[in-house]
Amino acid sequence: MPTYQYRCLKCNKDFDYIQKMVDPPLAVCIHCNGKVKRIISAGAGIIFKGSGFYCTDYRSDSYKKQAERENKTSTSTAKESSKNSNKKTEKTIN
Ligand SMILES: [Zn+2]
Missing domain, CATH: 1.20.5 (Single alpha-helices involved in coiled-coils or other helix-helix interfaces)
Structure with a gap:
């Protein structure tokens, strides 16, 4: 399952969130329920952590x-x- 990176606009925390590709993007912060935006990295927006395979x-x-x-x-x-x-x-x- 891909890991998405989010940044909270309220508490400014960065966090990873693992979700299925078919799931809608996370809308609220897991810490404070504030608005989050997805951090697009490497052009794909998906990080396969620990598994290049x-x-x-x-x-x-x-x-x-x-x-x-x-x-x-x-x-x-x-x-x-x-x-x-x-x-x-x-x-x-x-
Ligand atoms: Zn937050």
Whole structure:
């Protein structure tokens, strides 16, 4: 699950909040119930804390199978299939 970073406009505290991607963004501070704004970091606004593996792990099963299958035929189609699996991954998350 992604960790979102928020800053409270009332008490000025920064805090992380773990929530599902489908959940609406946090509206109030967990400390004082004041208004918060989400801090967008690294352009994505999502921090995968302690797990740089998450993205690759997530699609590794289908990716490996596809790559295995298509490595036998040609390498250019393997590239194509990795693009497709990227698209599928994004769709699933959204
Ligand atoms: Zn606050």
